[in-house]
Every structure is written in C-alpha cells, then in structure tokens.
Amino acid sequence: MMPGKNLYTFSETSTILGLSLTTIRRWAASGKIPTVHMSRRTVRVSREVVESIVKDGLPLSERRQTSD
Numbered sequence: 001m002m003p004g005k006n007l008y009t010f011s012e013t014s015t016i017l018g019l020s021l022t023t024i025r026r027w028a029a030s031g032k033i034p035t036v037h038m039s040r041r042t043v044r045v046s047r048e049v050v051e052s053i054v055k056d057g058l059p060l061s062e063r064r065q066t067s068d
Contacts, residue, residue: 007036013045017054034046
C-alpha cells in the first residue's frame with residue numbers, strides 16, 4: 001500500500017490488486033466496489049476498500065472458474 005494515501009485512482013487500485021484497469025472500472029460501474037466522487041469526472045477508491053479486498057480476497061463472482 002502507499003503510505004499516507006487514503007484514496008486511490010483506478011490505475012493505482014488496479015496495480016495494488018493485480019487486476020486490469022478494465023476490471024476496476026467494471027466493478028465501480030456495477031457497484032461491486034464503492035467509489036468516492038471527487039468531482040464530475042474524478043473518481044477514487046478508498047484505502048479501506050482496497051485493504052478489504054487485499055485482506056478478504058476477490059468477490060466470488062469475479063474469481064475465475066477452473067475446471068478440475
């Protein structure tokens with residue numbers, strides 16, 4: 001995590017979580033992750049949300065299905 005930061009850009013969030021930028025945007029648009037609207041075009045993800053995903057893992061619906 002980046003010390004002292006409470007809000008992350010979608011790009012920073014994707015890097016921290018090891019996910020694509022498209023996935024982060026899709027999650028935000030669908031409401032799977034809460035976002036903070038700084039202005040009309042500026043959207044951020046809170047540190048608490050990112051830490052929660054790191055700690056608890058990805059939502060089950062976003063995990064890749066593997067065949068055994």
